[in-house]
Amino acid sequence: xxxxxxxxxxxxxxxxxxxxxxxxxxxxxxxxxxxxxISERITEVFFELGVTPWxxxxxxxxxxxxxxxxxxxxxxxxxxxxxxxxxxxSSGALLANRDLLGIVVTGDGxxxxxxxxxxxxxxxRNLPMIYVIENNGxxxxxxxxxxxxxxxxxxxxxGVANDQPPxxxxxxxxxLGATLVARSFSxxxxxxxxxxxxxxxxxxxxxxxxxxxxxxFNDHEGSTKSYAYMKxxxxxxxxxxxxxxxxxxxxxxxxxxxxEVTLHDGSVLRLKKIGHDHDxxxxxxxxxxxxxxxxxxxxxxxVLYVQPKxxxxxxxxxxxxxxxxxxxxxxxxxxKEALDRIMEELR
Amino acid sequence: MPLxxxxxxxxxxxxxxxxxxxxxxxxxxxxxxxxxxxxxxxxSQTANSVxxxxxxxxxxxxxxxxxxxxxxxxxxTWFTIRASxxxxxxxxxxIDFLVAMNSETAREDVLGLDAGAAAVYxxxxxxxxxxxxxxxxxxxxxxxxxPVCPDARLRRLVRNMxxxxxxxxxxxxxxxxxxxxxxxxxxxxxxxxxDLNWGAVEAGYGWAAKNLRxxxxxxxxxxxxxxxxxxxxxxxxxxxGAVFAGCTVVTWYPITPSSSLVESMIAYFRRLRIDPxxxxxTYAVVQAEDELAAVGMVIGxxxxxxxxxxATAGPGISLMSEFVGLxxxxxxxxxxxxxxxxxxxxxLPTRTMQGDLxxxxxxxxxxxxxxxxxxxxPEECFTMAQEAFDLAEQFQTPVFVMTDLDLGMNNWMxxxxxxxxxxxxxxxxxxxxxxxxxxxxxxxxxxxGDGVGYRTLxxxxxxQAAYFTRGSGHNEKAQYTERPDDYxxxxxxxxxxxxxxRGHVPRPEVVFNEKAKVGLLYFGTSRYAAEESRxxxxxxxxxxxxxxxxxxxxxxxxxxxFIDRHERVYxxxxxxxxxxxxxxxxxxxxxxxxxLRSVRYYGGLPLDARTLTDEIVIEEGL
Numbered sequence: 001x002x003x004x005x006x007x008x009x010x011x012x013x014x015x016x017x018x019x020x021x022x023x024x025x026x027x028x029x030x031x032x033x034x035x036x037x038i039s040e041r042i043t044e045v046f047f048e049l050g051v052t053p054w055x056x057x058x059x060x061x062x063x064x065x066x067x068x069x070x071x072x073x074x075x076x077x078x079x080x081x082x083x084x085x086x087x088x089x090s091s092g093a094l095l096a097n098r099d100l101l102g103i104v105v106t107g108d109g110x111x112x113x114x115x116x117x118x119x120x121x122x123x124x125r126n127l128p129m130i131y132v133i134e135n136n137g138x139x140x141x142x143x144x145x146x147x148x149x150x151x152x153x154x155x156x157x158x159g160v161a162n163d164q165p166p167x168x169x170x171x172x173x174x175x176l177g178a179t180l181v182a183r184s185f186s187x188x189x190x191x192x193x194x195x196x197x198x199x200x201x202x203x204x205x206x207x208x209x210x211x212x213x214x215x216x217f218n219d220h221e222g223s224t225k226s227y228a229y230m231k232x233x234x235x236x237x238x239x240x241x242x243x244x245x246x247x248x249x250x251x252x253x254x255x256x257x258x259x260e261v262t263l264h265d266g267s268v269l270r271l272k273k274i275g276h277d278h279d280x281x282x283x284x285x286x287x288x289x290x291x292x293x294x295x296x297x298x299x300x301x302x303v304l305y306v307q308p309k310x311x312x313x314x315x316x317x318x319x320x321x322x323x324x325x326x327x328x329x330x331x332x333x334x335x336k337e338a339l340d341r342i343m344e345e346l347r
Numbered sequence: 348m349p350l351x352x353x354x355x356x357x358x359x360x361x362x363x364x365x366x367x368x369x370x371x372x373x374x375x376x377x378x379x380x381x382x383x384x385x386x387x388x389x390x391s392q393t394a395n396s397v398x399x400x401x402x403x404x405x406x407x408x409x410x411x412x413x414x415x416x417x418x419x420x421x422x423x424t425w426f427t428i429r430a431s432x433x434x435x436x437x438x439x440x441x442i443d444f445l446v447a448m449n450s451e452t453a454r455e456d457v458l459g460l461d462a463g464a465a466a467v468y469x470x471x472x473x474x475x476x477x478x479x480x481x482x483x484x485x486x487x488x489x490x491x492x493x494p495v496c497p498d499a500r501l502r503r504l505v506r507n508m509x510x511x512x513x514x515x516x517x518x519x520x521x522x523x524x525x526x527x528x529x530x531x532x533x534x535x536x537x538x539x540x541x542d543l544n545w546g547a548v549e550a551g552y553g554w555a556a557k558n559l560r561x562x563x564x565x566x567x568x569x570x571x572x573x574x575x576x577x578x579x580x581x582x583x584x585x586x587x588g589a590v591f592a593g594c595t596v597v598t599w600y601p602i603t604p605s606s607s608l609v610e611s612m613i614a615y616f617r618r619l620r621i622d623p624x625x626x627x628x629t630y631a632v633v634q635a636e637d638e639l640a641a642v643g644m645v646i647g648x649x650x651x652x653x654x655x656x657x658a659t660a661g662p663g664i665s666l667m668s669e670f671v672g673l674x675x676x677x678x679x680x681x682x683x684x685x686x687x688x689x690x691x692x693x694x695l696p697t698r699t700m701q702g703d704l705x706x707x708x709x710x711x712x713x714x715x716x717x718x719x720x721x722x723x724x725p726e727e728c729f730t731m732a733q734e735a736f737d738l739a740e741q742f743q744t745p746v747f748v749m750t751d752l753d754l755g756m757n758n759w760m761x762x763x764x765x766x767x768x769x770x771x772x773x774x775x776x777x778x779x780x781x782x783x784x785x786x787x788x789x790x791x792x793x794x795x796g797d798g799v800g801y802r803t804l805x806x807x808x809x810x811q812a813a814y815f816t817r818g819s820g821h822n823e824k825a826q827y828t829e830r831p832d833d834y835x836x837x838x839x840x841x842x843x844x845x846x847x848x849r850g851h852v853p854r855p856e857v858v859f860n861e862k863a864k865v866g867l868l869y870f871g872t873s874r875y876a877a878e879e880s881r882x883x884x885x886x887x888x889x890x891x892x893x894x895x896x897x898x899x900x901x902x903x904x905x906x907x908x909f910i911d912r913h914e915r916v917y918x919x920x921x922x923x924x925x926x927x928x929x930x931x932x933x934x935x936x937x938x939x940x941x942x943l944r945s946v947r948y949y950g951g952l953p954l955d956a957r958t959l960t961d962e963i964v965i966e967e968g969l
Contacts, residue, residue, distance in 0.1 A: 052808075057806070070815060077812075081673055087640070088642075092650075095633070097806050317628060320627040324653050325804060343577055346577035
């Protein structure tokens with residue numbers, strides 16, 4: 001006996017789109033690659049928050065991670081540029097059109113090595129965008145060399161140990177001006193989702209460093225960026241909850257163990273204490289926490305630092321409200337009298 | 348022109364002064380150059396500008412060149428002012444009138460002069476002991492400056508104005524014009540400083556009139572050849588052009604000699620581009636961390652639809668190489684000003700060269716080619732800034748504007764700039780309505796047969812508007828591909844697009860002389876020397892020439908025809924390796940290449956006519 005019941009209607013979000021509107025192309029990364037989980041989280045987050053996909057602009061550098069923007073949000077414009085230079089391209093584009101919601105997805109090679117100059121100066125500018133680092137400690141496309149985020153003593157597949165100290169991109173972020181800094185693990189679906197949602201709601205530069213194991217070159221015994229290592233050493237600071245601005249849910253008060261941070265768009269970040277009592281608005285505490293975490297070999301994850309009220313580059317520049325890119329000629333070409341006056345002064 | 352001086356004339360101390368009548372025949376009017384040798388950081392720039400402006404206000408064509416070191420304070424610097432009644436405003440090789448203010452270089456400065464030249468100098472230097480064949484004018488600067496400048500700390504600066512007064516007296520400058528120039532230079536806000544300096548000018552003038560006996564032949568006489576003209580440097584002109592072109596995003600990394608281009612833009616932006624309704628900026632300027640970031644932001648902004656640009660010099664061009672290849676391959680509009688200086692490496696950072704032509708034309712790895720506009724005047728810096736943006740958006744590719752230090756940083760006489768006649772052209776950009784009507788689009792499909800596809804801007808409100816831009820292999824639909832046929836199709840179309848640009852870049856300025864067997868081909872700042880050299884060749888050697896002033900790369904259809912009409916064409920350029928000639932050789936057939944000759948100068952100073960003439964005379968066996 002068979003019935004020909006129609007498939008259940010797909011769930012739609014608050015702007016009436018179902019999740020297919022947020023999907024990208026089929027991934028060409030390895031099976032089990034942490035980056036694929038991150039692409040899935042990004043897809044879900046933008047869908048669940050009801051972000052208009054064509055308002056988003058995706059950016060990346062070069063490497064496995066930088067292929068990711070092709071695997072989510074097909075309806076958003078994307079720009080896969082040159083190695084380490086996604087900050088420049090995204091900064092230019094977001095200055096040209098301040099209405100875009102920019103998301104950069106790059107790797108640890110992009111961010112901590114070839115493009116570290118661009119990375120640190122991007123931090124200083126605090127131009128609103130989400131900057132995701134898919135951090136696996138190796139160069140996958142060139143077959144497994146250490147990156148600059150590989151931990152001291154972490155081993156390559158061949159057994160060779162890394163003998164240089166790692167660069168902590170979150171520490172740099174906090175130190176140099178990012179206004180939301182978080183670390184997560186590609187295997188922690190719930191935490192990563194909540195952090196990404198917070199970064200969408202945040203106005204300012206968000207740095208999201210996600211430990212994302214490379215199953216082919218860095219998932220073995222002795223690696224500190226493997227699934228097994230993260231299962232043992234991931235130390236969430238708090239349960240990260242996110243209440244979007246459009247949800248009229250009365251927030252339970254009185255648990256005592258929850259820190260709440262109201263973000264720019266009115267959404268609320270709810271951080272429920274687990275073991276630590278980390279105040280993410282305390283910059284010095286966040287820096288101390290990361291140093292301690294590095295010493296202990298544990299990987300502290302969660303929202304490390306957030307400063308919801310901040311001055312962005314757009315504010316500093318006092319830009320007009322409309323995108324610069326499409327201002328009409330009358331607003332960008334001064335009148336003839338203005339030129340005549342200048343010519344007169346030069347006579 | 349050789350100086351027609353009586354050989355008996357030497358220092359004023361030693362020789363009897365010629366009678367007024369004798370000197371009448373020997374006067375050299377409005378055709379000589381003045382060099383002021385100072386120490387940089389001593390504030391001489393103001394005094395030099397006032398001198399130049401005074402001559403300009405007296406209606407005499409003039410140019411000013413600052414020869415300065417890569418240093419903030421304390422090293423020698425020379426400012427050369429050329430007055431030319433014929434209107435030649437290129438560099439003159441010979442110095443006729445020296446103001447030796449720098450004790451470090453004074454000896455060498457004086458020994459380098461031709462016989463018969465004049466030299467004003469600081470009395471204690473005793474330069475008159477060095478030679479017998481010059482007109483020396485010792486001036487006690489310290490004694491003169493003390494009474495007019497009670498504040499001892501300011502004397503070092505004000506002292507320069509004394510020589511303005513002395514020179515004004517010796518060259519018969521109109522003192523009222525000096526005053527006007529000084530007031531203009533200081534502006535209304537610095538009236539007090541202007542007064543102090545004016546006192547120094549008067550002191551110098553009065554002292555010279557009373558104490559110096561004029562023995563040299565040089566003087567300035569009022570003409571009417573500068574009426575309506577302006578004085579401006581090429582960088583300011585380019586900045587103005589970009590501001591009137593509707594540029595909205597500028598990113599840069601400071602580098603000599605391009606820094607003042609962006610600094611001028613910032614000043615003009617603040618003045619002209621604050622939205623009157625809201626008080627907000629219709630522009631964004633980012634001083635980036637390096638040239639890679641600067642050009643990366645330009646490409647990001649261009650991709651998002653802004654008219655975006657950067658300005659740099661050779662070292663910056665080298666650093667921008669990878670990104671420019673991306674802009675070419677991913678087809679993103681961008682405008683890059685290259686104010687060329689002497690390379691390779693750091694080279695001579697404060698000297699001029701046309702040295703980045705070959706690098707820039709082919710910048711980046713793989714098969715690449717980029718259009719270059721070649722302004723030959725401040726006015727063209729202004730107009731070509733606008734043309735560059737139109738071309739970049741029309742052809743969706745990086746466009747270079749190749750100026751140089753001589754054009755960019757020196758002051759030039761120019762006609763006032765015309766207000767842009769045509770509206771801004773934004774190229775093939777699809778709106779949401781267009782996408783809806785077309786039912787989607789393919790970013791890299793050559794729909795119109797001109798090699799240029801249609802693009803959308805990120806943020807276009809339509810589900811089918813977005814596409815994925817990448818520097819890796821892509822097909823017409825902007826999808827990733829490594830297929831040989833896909834790659835070849837796209838890269839061949841890019842070549843067709845480049846070919847198509849030949850019909851759209853600025854045309855050359857060509858003059859055929861029916862009697863000429865020889866053609867001169869030049870571009871950029873070489874034009875000033877080349878035009879004067881043509882006159883020298885004709886008047887001194889009876890050699891008639893045609894000329895072709897190249898204004899863009901890729902070359903336009905006029906080039907082969909010009910070569911065909913001459914037995915020999917001299918390609919004049921300011922680099923060692925004949926870079927422009929090399930580009931021509933890539934384009935032309937063997938028969939035409941055989942007619943091309945190369946004339947090069949690459950010493951770092953602005954090119955002068957005599958150097959060219961001498962070279963061509965030898966080549967032609969004249």
